[in-house]
Amino acid sequence: MSDRKDLELIAELVPKGSRVLDLGCGNGDLLVHLREHRGCSGYGIEIADADVLACEQRGVNVIQLNLEEGLALFDDRSFDVVLQLDTLQHLKNTEKMLRETARVGRIGVVSFPNFAHWPNRLHVIGGRMPVTRVLPYQWYDTPNIRVGTYADFEILAKKDGLTILDAFGIQAGKAVRAWPNLLASVAVFKFERG
Amino acid sequence: MHFAAPLPLASGASLRDYTLAYETYGTLNAAKSNAVLVCHALNASHHVAGTYAGKEKSEGWWDNLVGPGKPLDTDRFFVIGVNNPGSCFGSTGPTSPNPDRPESSYGSDFPVVTVEDWVDAQARLVDALGITTLAAVLGGSLGGMQALDWSLRYAERLRLCVAVATAPNLSAQNIAFNEVARRAIVTDPEFHDGHYADHGTIPRRGLRVARMIGHITYLSDDAMEAKFGRDMQKAAFDYSTQEIEFQIEAYLRHQGDKFSEYFDANTYLLITRALDYFDPAHGHGGDLTATFAKARCRYQLVSFSTDWRFAPARSREIVKALVDNRLDVSYAEIDAPHGHDAFLFDDPRYHGFLRAGFDNLMKELT
Numbered sequence: 001m002s003d004r005k006d007l008e009l010i011a012e013l014v015p016k017g018s019r020v021l022d023l024g025c026g027n028g029d030l031l032v033h034l035r036e037h038r039g040c041s042g043y044g045i046e047i048a049d050a051d052v053l054a055c056e057q058r059g060v061n062v063i064q065l066n067l068e069e070g071l072a073l074f075d076d077r078s079f080d081v082v083l084q085l086d087t088l089q090h091l092k093n094t095e096k097m098l099r100e101t102a103r104v105g106r107i108g109v110v111s112f113p114n115f116a117h118w119p120n121r122l123h124v125i126g127g128r129m130p131v132t133r134v135l136p137y138q139w140y141d142t143p144n145i146r147v148g149t150y151a152d153f154e155i156l157a158k159k160d161g162l163t164i165l166d167a168f169g170i171q172a173g174k175a176v177r178a179w180p181n182l183l184a185s186v187a188v189f190k191f192e193r194g
Numbered sequence: 195m196h197f198a199a200p201l202p203l204a205s206g207a208s209l210r211d212y213t214l215a216y217e218t219y220g221t222l223n224a225a226k227s228n229a230v231l232v233c234h235a236l237n238a239s240h241h242v243a244g245t246y247a248g249k250e251k252s253e254g255w256w257d258n259l260v261g262p263g264k265p266l267d268t269d270r271f272f273v274i275g276v277n278n279p280g281s282c283f284g285s286t287g288p289t290s291p292n293p294d295r296p297e298s299s300y301g302s303d304f305p306v307v308t309v310e311d312w313v314d315a316q317a318r319l320v321d322a323l324g325i326t327t328l329a330a331v332l333g334g335s336l337g338g339m340q341a342l343d344w345s346l347r348y349a350e351r352l353r354l355c356v357a358v359a360t361a362p363n364l365s366a367q368n369i370a371f372n373e374v375a376r377r378a379i380v381t382d383p384e385f386h387d388g389h390y391a392d393h394g395t396i397p398r399r400g401l402r403v404a405r406m407i408g409h410i411t412y413l414s415d416d417a418m419e420a421k422f423g424r425d426m427q428k429a430a431f432d433y434s435t436q437e438i439e440f441q442i443e444a445y446l447r448h449q450g451d452k453f454s455e456y457f458d459a460n461t462y463l464l465i466t467r468a469l470d471y472f473d474p475a476h477g478h479g480g481d482l483t484a485t486f487a488k489a490r491c492r493y494q495l496v497s498f499s500t501d502w503r504f505a506p507a508r509s510r511e512i513v514k515a516l517v518d519n520r521l522d523v524s525y526a527e528i529d530a531p532h533g534h535d536a537f538l539f540d541d542p543r544y545h546g547f548l549r550a551g552f553d554n555l556m557k558e559l560t
Binding site: 019041043049052053055056057059060061062063064065073074075078 | 494510513514517518520522523524525526527528529543546547550551553554
């Protein structure tokens with residue numbers, strides 16, 4: 001999550017004082033925010049060397065791992081909240097990681113680009129894959145190897161036995177609760193297992 | 195530094211009247227809070243950084259990491275390097291005079307020492323320097339095991355434990371390599387049950403083979419392939435089973451020769467045994483999480499992707515135990531080609547990561 005307001009909106013889903021695990025934590029922005037504004041503690045998981053260094057420089061507990069290998073390091077329900085922001089779409093084993101998120105955390109929070117946002121739909125109706133602020137890559141070199149929609153996630157969550165506790169879209173730094181599948185470029189879900 | 199009080203050892207024996215060779219770099223601050231202890235691995239010493247006056251090629255073994263302006267910055271930290279008892283670089287060891295037989299050296303009568311014994315000895319040195327709490331204890335490989343042991347048995351006496359390319363214990367394969375090295379030494383006819391000094395000999399052949407096998411395990415397959423491949427020693431083969439045909443053979447023989455000139459055979463046996471014995475979870479039924487329940491400090495761990503002797507998976511076991519205990523830990527898994535030896539190289543990702551950790555530590559202290 002590069003956008004500050006997106007980050008703050010998502011941080012509000014994390015109860016104060018939580019022990020958190022941030023999967024794909026990037027440079028540690030969210031963990032720093034949660035530490036400073038919500039009294040949270042925990043760890044970030046990151047694969048990129050530069051981001052691991054950035055986290056360490058900011059005093060964020062960071063563990064360098066490839067998420068595709070799963071979360072064997074972490075016991076069931078060992079964190080209050082497991083976050084997976086803007087990461088899901090980069091993973092080959094999307095569903096496995098979603099299950100792992102729900103296994104390790106009492107609460108899971110995910111965000112990802114909503115492919116069904118209306119400008120994307122227009123692109124596709126026009127016969128082209130979308131290239132937008134949230135999906136800035138050409139189809140042939142995108143790291144977004146899983147492109148899903150807000151509505152698709154609701155179906156996957158049901159399939160995997162997840163209970164959605166809260167869900168909304170984000171558009172231009174604001175929460176979108178009416179027709180998020182159409183009106184929001186980012187989808188956010190807060191869920192628990194069972 | 196001389197210690198008159200006997201050091202009780204894990205074996206039940208004790209080391210009486212011993213000396214520890216040590217060096218320090220930088221200045222201890224008034225609060226005595228900026229001290230960092232550096233623990234050495236198999237064949238290193240207290241000479242961690244810098245060069246000796248008039249000796250150009252005398253860089254410390256971790257000189258690329260430790261020094262003024264370096265990741266462990268001696269302009270800000272007071273760094274202590276200490277040679278462990280049983281070693282052969284100045285501290286009391288098998289080559290020191292045996293108090294029971296003053297005319298000869300200890301040889302193989304030197305008591306077996308463990309990582310825990312070393313850490314106890316280091317703690318006495320730290321006491322003698324008037325330091326209660328170390329800012330950090332740092333080590334790679336066997337040195338990393340010492341750093342981990344500090345964090346377990348002297349949990350309140352350090353803020354940060356930096357353990358690089360290490361493991362919570364040795365695997366069967368690791369012990370096996372050590373055993374081959376030891377057998378090479380003790381079956382050398384010049385070994386004389388470890389009292390070779392009394393016979394005026396040195397088991398050089400055994401030491402050479404021990405070093406050769408060790409050296410193979412410190413390098414990755416890829417690194418060796420890149421450096422030597424099947425490069426030949428001469429333009430054509432000699433069709434000899436004895437002559438050097440491939441450059442890798444020349445390299446290993448050279449390493450073995452060099453090593454056998456400066457390293458003591460009994461020390462090699464003792465240090466490989468200390469490696470074998472280290473297993474802090476042993477007293478907790480193998481449960482590493484329970485083992486680290488008493489730890490209090492922050493941790494910084496590093497492993498290297500091609501290190502098959504102390505593989506990343508072994509560091510992850512430690513990370514898991516720390517996470518289970520909700521301890522602060524950062525862990526970098528550096529994709530480096532050099533195998534176990536990578537911990538002695540100055541990869542910018544690795545050194546940048548350690549530098550960031552020491553910078554944070556300095557902020558905490560000031």
